[in-house]
Amino acid sequence: MxxxxxxxxxxxxxxxxxxxxxxxxxxxxxxxxxxxxxxxxxxxxxxxxxxxxxxxxxxxxxxxxxxxxxxxxxxxxxxxxxxxxxxxxxxxxxxxxxxxxxxxxxxxxxxxxxxxxxxxxxxxxxxxxxxxxxxxxxxxxxxxxxxxxxxxxxxxxxxxxxxxxxxxxxxxxxxxxxxxxxxxxxxxxxxxxxxxECSPLSVRATKQSVMLSRTLSVAEAMAAQWQFSAMEAMLASEDAVEGPLAFAQKRKPEWKGK
Structure with missing residues (x-):
């Protein structure tokens, strides 16, 4: 285009x-x-x-x-x-x-x-x-x-x-x-x-959770967020392993976005 x-x-x-x-x-x-x-x-x-x-x-x-x-x-x-x-x-x-x-x-x-x-x-x-x-x-x-x-x-x-x-x-x-x-x-x-500098999947999960939670009560949102697509992707990602590992090894994480 x-x-x-x-x-x-x-x-x-x-x-x-x-x-x-x-x-x-x-x-x-x-x-x-x-x-x-x-x-x-x-x-x-x-x-x-x-x-x-x-x-x-x-x-x-x-x-x-x-x-x-x-x-x-x-x-x-x-x-x-x-x-x-x-x-x-x-x-x-x-x-x-x-x-x-x-x-x-x-x-x-x-x-x-x-x-x-x-x-x-x-x-x-x-x-x-x-x-x-x-x-x-x-x-x-x-x-x-x-x-x-x-x-x-x-x-x-x-x-x-x-x-x-x-x-x-x-x-x-x-x-x-x-x-x-x-x-x-x-x-x-x-x-x-x-x-x-932050995990891209964590950023997306955070944004999606905030936006989808705005019409819910706190209790409803906290229960529902586990099924939000970006949250599920984050929790199942390689980056969710890399972040804590990098912290434990006192180094900068290498995010893959997957």
């Missing part, structure tokens, strides 16, 4: 995805959505890739959301089956994804970030779900994820007004993990490196 709207780099087990429409503030049209869905499909099935970072080209925007010019010209609001950018409805992805927010993250752009497991942001970044201001609603997970991540009242304050939130306020609210004045992609790489 020829990449027109996104760039993909692989650094060992790390995949870096850059939305590449800076002239449109990295807003996504139908073709860009399909391209990103294919990229995340490849990441999900590639056993050699353990962590992904998604960012935007340039310094102004991470992603400005839907290409409203496309909608205004009759192009509609088409998104692929796996959601906005092929990510927001990808509920079976157990590999971690980090959002490196380099500029404005508006509407669907903010929803991409909310669908990631970690968000790091440059101090110039701005976040908003402004759909109510243009006669729409945050239908790519914003209505659900934002209240879950920052609480009902704070989320309603953003959702009902469409107000913009700075990276610093986002950190205070709890949806941003870390803010930097420097290179946000370098910061994301640092977080990714810490994850990559």
């Amino acid at each position: 020829t990449m027109t709207y996104a760039l993909v780099e692989r650094e060992g087990p790390l995949t870096i995805i850059t939305i590449n429409r800076p002239e449109a503030h990295n807003a996504l049209n139908a073709a860009a959505h399909r391209e990103l869905e294919a990229i995340f499909d490849d990441f999900a099935k590639d056993d050699s890739q353990w962590v992904a970072i998604i960012t935007g080209a340039g310094e102004k925007a991470f992603c400005a959301g839907h290409d409203l010019k496309q909608q205004a010209s009759g192009g509609g609001l088409e998104t692929p089956p796996k959601g906005f950018a092929g990510l927001t409805a990808r509920f079976d992805l157990t590999k971690p994804v980090i959002a490196a927010v380099n500029g404005v993250a508006m509407g669907g752009g903010f929803e991409i970030a909310l669908a990631c497991d970690l968000i790091v942001a440059h101090e110039r970044a701005l976040f908003a779900l402004p759909e109510v201001k243009v006669g729409l609603a945050a239908l790519a997970g914003g209505l659900q994820r934002l209240p879950a991540q920052i609480g009902l009242k704070q989320a309603m304050g953003m959702l009902l007004t469409g107000r913009r939130v700075s990276a610093t306020e986002g950190h205070a609210l709890g949806f941003v993990n870390e803010v930097t004045q420097d290179d946000v992609l370098a910061l994301a790489r640092e977080w990714a490196a810490q994850i990559i």
Whole structure:
């Protein structure tokens, strides 16, 4: 597949995805959505890739959301089956994804970030779900994820007004993990490196268990987690033997991801 709207780099087990429409503030049209869905499909099935970072080209925007010019010209609001950018409805992805927010993250752009497991942001970044201001609603997970991540009242304050939130306020609210004045992609790489030091199967089991447990009671979740697919894979893996053995031998583990 020829990449027109996104760039993909692989650094060992790390995949870096850059939305590449800076002239449109990295807003996504139908073709860009399909391209990103294919990229995340490849990441999900590639056993050699353990962590992904998604960012935007340039310094102004991470992603400005839907290409409203496309909608205004009759192009509609088409998104692929796996959601906005092929990510927001990808509920079976157990590999971690980090959002490196380099500029404005508006509407669907903010929803991409909310669908990631970690968000790091440059101090110039701005976040908003402004759909109510243009006669729409945050239908790519914003209505659900934002209240879950920052609480009902704070989320309603953003959702009902469409107000913009700075990276610093986002950190205070709890949806941003870390803010930097420097290179946000370098910061994301640092977080990714810490994850990559850990067992990839343990990371996937942890993510899947957390996500599938959110609608269960603690007792139900603790009982159910033994049957979660990523947990079963971890417990039956060579890495589950390698980790304790490396600890006992006082050496760095050599993860195989199997």
